Amino acid sequence: MSALALAMVAGPAVAAAEDDRANDAQAIPDIIVTAQGREQRLQDVPVSVSVVSGAQLEQQGIRTLQDVSSRVANVRITTGSLVNSINVRGVGSGENPGFEQAVATFADGVYRSRSRTTMTALFDVDRVEILKGPQTTFFGANASAGALSITTRKPGDSFDYNASGLYGLSDGEYNFEGGATVPLTATLSGRAAIRVSGMEGFVDLPDGSHGPHDNSVQGRVSLRWKPSDNWTTDLRVDRARSRIEDYAPFQLTHCPAAAPFPSSSVCAAMLAANPDLDTKLDFNSQSLPSYSRFDFFETALTNNFDVGPGTIRTITAYSDMKVKQRQPLIPVAYPTASGHDPFPIEAKETYKFFSQEIRFESETGGTLEYAFGGYYQHGKLYYETQAGFFFNPGLFPSFPALVETVFGDYPGFDASYALTGAPYSTQRENSFSAFASLTIRPVERVRINLGGRYTDVTKKAHRYLVIGSSENGVAESLVPYDLATPVGQLPLPIAACLIMGCTTGDFATNKVHDNKFMPSVGVQLDATDDVMLYATYSKGFKAGGYSTSSSPSVFGPETVNAYEIGLKGSFLDRALTLNLAAFRMDYKGLQETTFDSNLASSITNAAGARSQGVEVGVGWKIAQGVRLSADLAYLDATYTDYKNGECTKLSQYQPSAADPSLTVCEANGGIQDLSGKRRAYAAKWSGSVGMDFTVAAAGGNEFRASPVVNFSSAYFMTATADDLFRQKAFRKYDLRLGYGPADRRWELAVIGRNLTNVATSSYRLGVPGADGSVLSLVERGRSVGVQLTVKN
Template sequence: MKLKLNAITRCLGAVSFTVALSYSANAAETTAQIDEGKLEHITVTSTKRTQSINDIPMSIQAISGDQLQAESIEDLGELSGSIPNLMISETLGTTQVSIRGMGAGTERSLEQSVSMFIDGIYMPRSRQYRAPFLDTERVEVLRGTQAVLFGLNSTAGAISVVSKKNTADDDFNASVSVDHETEYEDTVVSVAAGGGVTDTLGLRLAVQQKTSDGFGENTYDGSTIGEKDETLVRLSGVWNASEDFIVTAKIENAQYEVDGNLQNTFTTIKDDLGYVIDRGEFSFDENYDASMLDLFDSSAIGNTSTLTDTRSSAGLEQESTNVAVEISYDINDYTLTANIGYSDFDFIHALDLDSNSYNIIPALLGMAPTPNTGGIDNILHEAYEQNSFELRLASPVNDDFSYIVGAYFQSSDLENQNSNIVNLTEVYPVLSAIYLGDPTIIPPGYDWVEASFEQETDAFSVFANATWKITDSSRLIFGARYITEDKEHNRTVSNQFGFDSGNGEVVWTDMPLGGGVAFTATNPVKDDRTSENFMPEVMYQFDLNDDIMMYAKAGTSAKSGGFAASVNITPEQFEYDDEEALGFEFGSKMSLLDGDADLNIALFRTEYDNLQVNTFDPITAASTITNAGESLSQGIEIEARWMLNDWLMLGGSFAYLDAEYTDYKNGSCNLRETLDAIYAGGECNSSDKTDQPMPFSPEYSGKVYADIEAPITDSLVLTAGASVQFSDEFYTESSLDEVGLQESFEKVNARVGIKSADDIWSVNILGKNLNDEITLGSYQPFLGTNIATFKPGRTVNVQFTYNFEG
């Protein structure tokens, strides 16, 4: 992957900024040291203790809730654009999350490579990353293996979201915020209120409502794509039962609904042999019909299907309820903490799977599209319920030796249904020829197939983490986690053929398993597996002086194996093994210019074994899930801030990444490789991806910014900021199809506003992606079409906030 000239310029600019900052720190003539301009460092709890972010020996970035609001960052997907080496995108069936180029694929059974915790409770399902920010205190992003303190499924990193809370000592406070986006008419209204209600109890209530008029048009029927309605409610409390006994609890509910297909399609220009020679323009508009979704209500299918809820139109409905209780008890300077968590999560996603209202067969044959009365429609339905309990004991931190020991238990139930209907009236001639050798055998009708599974998971682990103060300036931090996990998986497949009875109804008859026209299916399978992992970690931390800390870290982690969920998985692809990671990191955190600047640098290298990868055949849409072999992620991350004076801050973050498969001889063929094989008179069964880049792994990425907060009068303050986010090119799906290659880009953001000097009110105007750079979030070739999700183009927000004090 070659860097373009402008890419080299950006890299040199980032390095020059870093070098200049370091030089200024050592210059005897430095005079820009302003006491009131000292940088503040966010206090985090990722290490199970309260620490300043600059004292933690690992690559970690934290974003305060105030900064999230100032930049109108609504969820983790938006936040990922501000943090190099973190990428979060919506895909056809899941949310894709990766750090340093490593993440789980789109197969719904896969555990995440980046673990997410909300108020200390583990959230394992990818769609839970969709949760919007509400009254957030901070977000902590830890890059690299994190097994000891975060457990299984943290091979690439961890994300912790912490909500605001009120204690008994807090005075009453409340806030109202309205954030209106002018392009798509998104409006977010947030209200939060809290304070001490008794001498021992503090309560806080937060409510958020979001509505949207949508982001595109369904050109088939003229309807709007992307209309949203979202409601979140959270109640939290902190009870100081005594000086030594504290109970912190919260309950929250989130409901989310969006109408229309969440994915888009785009056209490509091909030569006579079917090779793509140019990619068409991206568009949020699409032409789809979803005309067969109402067939899922058929009583005959209902007797076989496990679906308990359906939709007659494309869209997504999602609801979650989370409960978190933390009980903390101090015993002679030791702290005993119990975390109790409950999570209930449910979503149904109905979509026109081929994403168009044209016959998919001409596209497969390279012909002009013809009108269609329905191609392939799909409903995904998932219900997840989880209970967790963690007990840990923390020693005092003022001794030469301190430690944390604990145990964790988690039990979860997962139900997942994937139901598909294919209109054979449109596709049966070609499919009959493909599957049965004769294009006239199968009569017109519908093919319905459903793969459903239930999975019970129990996990138990014990962990310990200790810090040995060797000298006043050096510390050795070491620990390990042992975990055992049991999964019981029960997978069933149902298949029926439907034909029109002549009176407008469809009559369904059973078909033998594996007899489906559009999909092949395994027999029902019930299986279980147990995995055990011992994951040690060691860090050495050295204070060069009061302002410079250096560290080295080595650690292991694992991502649990499991059983595939897709409709047409073959028996030999059904079970996959644990993924293992061995990570190394060396870095430094520096406070410069007498506290007016800081500079953090991390060098990293992580080796992965038995990497879990899933891909889709571009012609048949068959899903494949395998343990790929080996991969490597290595590079450097730099973060710098400089408080130039008491009203101007400059900053930037930069990442160079080299993430590639180091042993992946049986990768899936992309469309180009498949066509090459067909035109040569053969077929492409596998593709050697060794030494090829990982998807979602740009060679460089970063952000530079400037923030201003300057008094206008004694009562008014000007607030403003500008930033540029940039990224090198990267693939957006695992077969490395060139059609899904996102080219290098920059996005410009700016904001300006005024607020009262006492922080009672503020008004802001924010422009995101002002240069209107449309970028791919994900890509998947499917039956001759190009299905994708896109990141938003230019948007302008108007924001008003009012704070009440009592």
Template structure:
């Protein structure tokens, strides 16, 4: 790590300085050298973390507050093998675990990592983009979850639990968080007793505003800003000791300018081919006069766009959880939920202030889910039997629009087509208009629209049992049978000033070689005084209609295709077997075999006609061994896991040089080792450490994306290309994109008391290894390792029951890429990427009552 770690000496110096602080130090907040007893619900029942044969990281609500974790993107640095990132908009955020995630913008995708909030499955991971406010706990389960969780997932699951209503007289807080970039977040929560011991209510909410860290010089606005708010109302009804009903209703909304992509590699001039110029050279000249940037400008956080990116969304729902305890053996849990999610996004598709392309995405989702679980418990066995149903309607409208400069841009960029158009115009003049002239190559202000309406039904039966074979050994077995049905109706069209649809039959598309032959026949016939043949006229006919150049653009978002009516049906049997052995109270050894399943489905995007709109399920098989160990006399806890996973029919997005297409890529092998440790070094000093080594590689991927930028700049072709004409390249053996092979995090916390004020100082050091910004392994898309240091000073005023926290994230202002980048369509050799956030700092005041 050290070769890529210029920050490491400074980070270690800061950590050591805080670890050795001793200003009249004594233990605060209780006995800090005592290991915390952590209860998790990783197996749908409360259990001690150290007794669960699952690799799981749990963080309490207090831990989230103390670490100033404002959203899930802050959370990722504290969990081994977990990543969270967003791409074109906040609507398209994603999670990955152990190298497996979902990075596409396509709404037809489901997630490789399931998200559950208060027991309810969230079909869009962006639903958690709202700040983590009034949270009781967050649990991240690593590895396939193919038994107990609602929507079977191939990589893992995240469960988020809100603070429930309380029957205590006072139970709430108010908080003000302020920071640089005009950040201001107001949040609060309170419980109210309506009927003593019978009915309680809790209200929580927040409002967050901030300017962004990327400047758009064209509009004068900042990108990646914050403008979001949410409210949650809960009721807890407990008429008896054996029955409780919890109802949760929430509403959140967001309206932000996100997300800013910056130039990682320009194409002004090829790096290795003298005299070769790209679209940047064209766009910087008249009539476009675009403001362009290079790699040298990347960390100046500046761009210039003709259209500011817009992300709007509302997320709302209501759920009811009914718990019934029949006796000491049997109990029942029922969770019913309705959710609605609406999003609207606009992006500047050419990523410049030239008026070329914009894309608009308007999506609406409504879902209902019902889960019923019966719990059985005896001295020798604990079991769960359940049924799960999920139904969802998805309605998507997506438009790509060519702006006013596009016709001029394409006419210059496609100059090799102009002689053919000139020849047709010449014939038209020679025949006094009897032969029509060539049409406009690519008229501006043309809208390429498509809509997709999808209905989905998912049904599952599941069971899991813990068999206590003796006082030290427990065998866990589980099975889940899942049925998936999806139907989609897709409609595609084009509308412009002189266009009312393009030919969908590829036999009617413009063909240069046929047209040249036709022109020759027409010329020969006219010279002989004969009438041209119908076949010769038919050969040039496609070039006489406006918009014929769009066929040569080739981008999937504009290629015409037939309307789509498709159905996907599937069923899968998944499950798990685990063996846990506890030789002592403080040691557990376990091994597990598990399978997981990510549903296949139907593609909601306009993709290349050569691809099937239906894709198959993604399936995972995993083996894991682990040890969970405590040395209580030393205040040390250490959990270690080694894993191996095979993913078949991995769902990926392929870029064919002009557009993105979703498909089943092939197989992936993932292997790795993870460490999660806590050590109370002294009564007042705590150390937390996590690390992961993850090797995720494509075992087979025959139709992968080829290198685009590297080949354009150097002339060296992708070694995975079988023939020069092949638009795809084999990615067999290559690394899976977006994921580092090495990551680590170290946190040192020093507790102290000064006069009547208790407090602590905490410093994080976080290392993330190098990544490829997509699945191509293009050498130009390798982003180097980076390190981040965060620091916090917390002061607790007992008389006021209040906390004052001074905090800084990315203290040393490390420059890094947020794991994701892409080739710009129709601008070969140009790469855009999303920058990580620079240093931020502020203060938080939190009053409990």
């Protein structure tokens, strides 16, 4: 397996050091992590953790978490329409920007609650840790399904540099990045790093161009000040900017839909306007234009004070994120009254965040180890979504008559304009928490771990929805209607919302307040010097909140009781690592997103869900220059009690056996009992297997070959257990070939991914007005790139 794949076995200490050619050539070196807030050997941590170093990311030319997750069992990270979703062990947060993610992201201990910030994750990092299961004691309330912990590179006390350049021969990918550390004084050093990246795109578009067409730049300045041996201050300032054209090159599948779905005028109109329309999942799209604009700023100040019996650490952080994007939900062009896109969606998100943490950590190695601290965060969210509905009989057959009834007498009304709904929401949040952990060594080789965190979260929010018309369906040209003025037979706000499936009013309550104590307990037994057994229980919690969609949903908190037993061991003189974990996570109130036929979303709480399974990680240094690794998982993630789920599309048209005059969905009261059915992104089997080969060459150089296969069984992509939104089982093959000196001061490599060009999707959604047809975003196909890396 490649160095990256080797690093990402779920939990084992097989992440090879940058140069592991020690005298003991067969031993796999130790990996240091901060999964419990302080530096520890990975094999000593009673948590299932996957680790990858920044050097390995650089060598592999990987710059997205989506690529990382493809090589980790039970982890799925995707880029969606409104959010970037992280799912661990079949649990994540759904398609609504009002959610904090159940798998929380942290950079140097700083919480990043907004899902889009994952776009900046893999830049100039020392390592990335993916922790599975609730991590609430050390990482906070919202880490109810796991945590993604990023440690950036810090300035050292001597000059060093690194640089790499990659160019994709197949899709025009480019990635040029570098950094340098410079000592400034005897006590102060600095580091500056920059990345310029993007690609032409891997999906063919009708005009001969390709998408998504990405242009991104990231920069970071870091300072480290050590005025004395017991005082270290780190200051980090990050800036990121991304501009992506044809951001969402949707593809249309299942058009026309098979019986019993009705013949859709939307599909008919699209097929008529596009006689050569390709309706299978591949790398060709006739999607309408879309774009994404992302800007991010973050600064963090960390102080560490060694006070003798322990260390005081403070982390102060501020961030500011802005996102604007536009995409079509009718995936291809067809004639409308105005000639504009039939169903454009535009979203704007602004989020400002401040946090302060202080903690004390005792010295390690004694009979007692402990840590305690407090945390505060304040966030301010503004979110706006605008949907343009153009008046064409092919979109919704009832539109013309209804629109004429409602708006026909309205001054200045123009039927060639879009009926537009723009929900706006604002939210302020304050979170306070206190935590403590205690490790007791009652006898040799036994550790008892106790922990707990109390969290108090308050959110205040308001929303309003503007009904109006706009020339091209975007906010800049929105002309609002006077919602107090009745028109025709119906009051305007009622009629407008009949058309768009929305609600104009504020939230039912403008304040939600949740608090919870989350305990954890565990036992570790060092069976031998190289084998550790553990058993843990932890309680997780994620606060309730507000939807940002056209529905004014107020949702409650979710909680989880998680159990895990595991083994972490090294064998054959530490040439072989074997890590096993068996787990069960029982959720109550799991927050889920549902959609109606017009794609208006709302949020419900699933009464119960369970995720359970087994994870196996193996790393084996078979001989000098030959390594084998495997990361495998079995998962059973289902709803145990979710009687009011969203109906499948098929059940909305399939006649009920009990009463053929009703559909299956109608006979069930317009809902689906999802109890016993699988959750989204919960593949039964997933993982990766591969090898690394290193062969000596002339002049002290080496040839390196790293083949890997990534695989997954089938899984649903929405919280409906709907076969229309099901990704089939797949296997993907990657290969990296490298050449350079043994110390890797430079290396020239060829990197190939998905070499068999398997087409899979990262996101699927129904087409408005065409039940049975599906919008799909295809993942990257075959890619081949050339990379050069250098360092001192």
